[in-house]
Amino acid sequence: MIKQELKNIDELRILREPVEGEMLVNMGPQHPSTHGVLNFLLVTDGEVMHRAVPHIGYLHRGIEKLAEQTEYAGFMPFTDRIDYLAAMAANQAYAMAVEKLAGYVVPERAEFLRVIACELNRIASHLVATGSMAMDIGAVTPFIHWIREREYINEITEELCGSRLTYNYCRIGGVSHDLPATLAGKILLWLDHFEPIIDEFDRLITHNEIFVHRLADVCAISAQNATGYGLVGPNLRASGVDWDLRRDKPYSVYDRFDFNIVLGKGFRGAVGDSYDRFVVRVLEMRESCKILRQALVALPAGEIRSKVPRVIKPPVGETYAAVEAPRGELGYYVVSDGVSSKPYRVKIRTGSFTAMSIIESLSKGVMIADLVAIIGSLDVVAPEVDR
Amino acid sequence: MNFEDIVKTLKAEFGETVKEAAPGTVVADPGEIEKIALFCRDNPLLDFKALIALSGVDHPGRIEIVLHLASYGKKHFLVIKTALDRNKPEISTLENVWKTANWHERECAELLGVLFKGHSDPRKLLLPDDWLGYPLRKDYVPPTEYHGISHSRHNPVEKKRGAPPS
Known part of the structure; x- marks a missing residue:
């Protein structure tokens, strides 16, 4: 039992x-x-x-079963609970799936706001990932520093959508709240503050010899194994596989930004070892900062939500929509039967599920x-x- | 490689056991699925080295297994669907093709009652070992209690109907 x-x-x-x-x-x-x-x-x-x-x-919690008993729009808060550290990406992927299925257009400003929210969320998630990894191994100080930085992001998202953890920010056809007038300046100010902090973090832990020796060459995953076991996101890229949905299957407005895909190169040991996975995440935060700066400058004016009927009934069909979440590809396979206002089936593909499955063989x-x-x-x- | 070429390549090898369905989707014969999967993985033009997701859907009269494939090198995608008899859903395992299929199949097996023949580890994955029924089937009736723990509880604050106001 x-x-x-x-x-x-x-x-x-x-x-x-x-x-x-x-x-x-x-x-x-x-x-x-x-x-x-x-x-x-x-x-x-x-x-x-x-x-x-x-x-x-x-x-x-049977989220896939709950989806079959909830209306399309009503399922959005449940998606927050899939990955509480990166709720924004789960929101966006679900909204994208339903929009694709029903053929709704998202206003450009809403797409930009989603990108801004998601990249902030990516930084917040990587802060916890790298910080808690250091803490697990015995370095407590970096985690405290990162949680302090994450607190600023929480304050920003609180001002943006009223929530600090489970955002429920995306709506089908847009987002729930517009960016407050002063918030763009605040985010830029925070970025000016945060980028030097990453350098400080590098000095504190990333280039710390004790930490490097603890992680380098520990459990290297080959590119072939990473692909075979379905690793996604930073775990896949740390093994040297050049794949990022933001660039290779562009969604939202990611094709308009200039950013690099960070790959594991065997920074201090074998390619795809634990240290590579750590460094890839630290470097990805810098790339997210780049995207944020470009998105805040290019943010167009306009509507934040398109006209969507109160009861959503997509035509018969099925679709798969995925985003590059902080833990890799997060995708929704949504099937509609055409008569009901509830999804016929929702399958959620998450990065942690496949990451977990490789541990036994490692x-x-x-x-x-x-x-x-x-x-x-x-x-x-x-x-x-x-x- | 675009979708038409992928379908052509598959049809040249397997003939009528693979049919084109919606854009980006092919329907395959359940008996041939392992061969098709191996071909998709190993053919240098197709190069579907990654199984993104393996989903099961309970349609009236059939259970559909849906494979989402991706090629990281060629940057193309394919969906393979296959329909199984709902009363006796059986299909050969794909864990020898993509290792990640192991857990996806375990999840599909316990939630939809699909038997993956030849699976190396048929234990339950997400549900307790003594769980009865397949929750994602459309005719599933959720239990009202689990080992004496009720799934519903009355609201202690809400007054009973007809009770006098205090």
């Missing part, structure tokens, strides 16, 4: 034949470094793991302490795994 119970004989038999000197250890479900409620069953000799079996599902022969580094570097968020 309870998943992590060890007396389940079948479970043990599937795991492996017991070997002299081996033991089974539970890590989680309540463990400070597992980024949410998830459980690992470790087969270990005490120091080196022979296998780590992830048990997920503790946060499974874990063989790795120290238990490095498992923490793997989870941290893959930036797994438990509600996104379970949905």
